[in-house]
Amino acid sequence: MAHTKTVTRVSTQVGIVGAGPAGLLLAHLLHLRGIESVVLEARSRDYVENRLRAGVLEQGTADLLTATGLGERMRRQGLVHDGIFLRFAGRSHRIDFRELTGKAILVYGQHEVVRDLVAARLAYGGPLRFDVDGVRVEGLTSHRPTIRFRDASREEVELTCDFIAGCDGFHGVCRPSIPPSAIHFFEREFPFAWLGILAEAPPSSTELVYAHHERGFALLSMRSPTVSRLYLQCAPNEDLGDWSDDRIWSELRTRLATRDGFALKDGPILQRGITPMRGFVAEPMRFGRLFLAGDAAHIVPPTGAKGLNLAVADVQWLAEALGAFFRSGDETLLEQYSARCLQRVWKAERFSSWMTAMLHRVTGQSDYDYRVQLAELDYIASSKSAQATLAENYVGLPFS
The missing domain is CATH 3.30.9.10 (D-Amino Acid Oxidase, subunit A, domain 2)
Incomplete structure (x- = not known):
């Protein structure tokens, strides 16, 4: 007799694919709004917490992390920089951020931000599953889309959501799940x-x-x-x-x-x-009930130190939009999400490309x-x- 494969069926309000800074911060912001989420990650916790990436936080990013209770270790270990040096023709020239804007940047490794986010997630018991496999997102234009995956024990799981957030990076599964006719790509190598x-x-x-x-x-x-x-x-x-x-x-x-x-x-x-x-932008950053955020939607050349900061802006706006929907059913901010994000994304692409062209x-x-x-x-x-x-x-x- 053939054995029927057992599938565990669970549900949540927001399914989040990817436990990088975008996915984890979104989960944290939703938690503060009383919205349930499940975070899925293909890699191990050790890999995610020790993967080295950029470490320059804009003033707004550092302020947001502090305001949402994630800044204690960052304030102790982060290095505040009030400017940078441009060096050419054998001489250095300082650009004084504090004098020019009243703001500064903070040098704090992305993996350290991820560690703080993982610790916060586990502290309040939010579902966070590492080492998942075979992730598929389905029913994106329905009212209850689904994420199917195998968990760390290789058990088949079907996660039904109100919305899915694709925070799984440039090589993730969420963006390729959007029909080619529904999305446009802008790229530069x-x-x-x-x-x-x-x-x-x-x-x-x-x-x-x-x-x-x-x-x-x-x-x-x-x-x-x-x-x-x-x-x-x-x-x-x-x-x-x-x-x-x-x-x-x-x-x-x-x-x-x-x-x-x-x-x-x-x-x-x-x-x-x-x-x-490389530079890369996907437009729009939404298809049905799937919303893209961070590297899943855009990549900037690292010269301008914008990658992590763009992801933070994305998920701050997405959390705000989802909060409005779950409070009152108002979808206005969800409908504005892509255009709102892309306005900032293209300005970051412009700045990063300008810095890159000037210095290389x-x-x-x-x-x-x-x-x-x-x-x-x-x-x-x-x-x-x-x-x-x-x-x-x-x-x-x-x-x-």
Whole structure:
């Protein structure tokens, strides 16, 4: 006799696919509004909590985390930066965010944000399932869409929801579940990448340094008073095996050098990897009762430090819209969600693309274009108005 496969059927108000910062923060914001959710994640908890990503929080992001009870460890360990340095032609020029905008940024690793969110989720007992497999989203235009998956014990589960939030990243299952005729993609691949390292070395600067050099871009960042994060522009198909520790440090010293003898502090390299540079936007960010948020809907080149912050803006607005619906049945904000998010997304794409074009060398670049880059940098260094434009975008445009 054939055995019938047992399926466990459960329901919730909002099914959230993806336990990155977008999915976890959305779950937290919904919890504060008394809205139930279930968070599903294909990876393990250890992987999610230790996956290194960007660590620059806009003023609005840091304020939101604090206001929603997630800021205790961030306030203790995060590094407040009141500006950044632009470095070109052997000289550094500081952009004073505090003076220009009254705001600052906070350096606090994305994996640390995720750890805080996981801890908060578990503290109030919100359903959070890691190591799920075979996720499928179905019935997206019905009033009760479904998420089917196998849990960590490989049991088949059918989760029925009022809404589904696709927070499962660029390679997730939610966006591809939208019919091709219902969504448009805007993409740009940049002809270079970043070779990034995490090093056990004290930061060589009190604030981030964005360096333009004839050999290519370099970025000096940090994770803590004892750990540095540094990047080098490289080819997209770069072989990490060709980059020894000595070669990496030598190239960083060359590109970050100044005429007044800047000294780069080095140390053991803990991690290294290649980060591709791309821009991507999916429009609209909604199909039926599926809402996309974060990297599932958009990718920005990392030069402007906008990825995590865009995800935070998305889910803040989505939580507000879902809150209005569950309070009164009003779908106005849900209908406005995509357009509202995309207005901010495209401004972030513009800013990130501008920063990228200004700071990176392109293979075959003409002397003319190189001189234009230097002129652009010199204009920013000498103009308070130009600095104010950069600062306003970097610290973060208002969420509302």
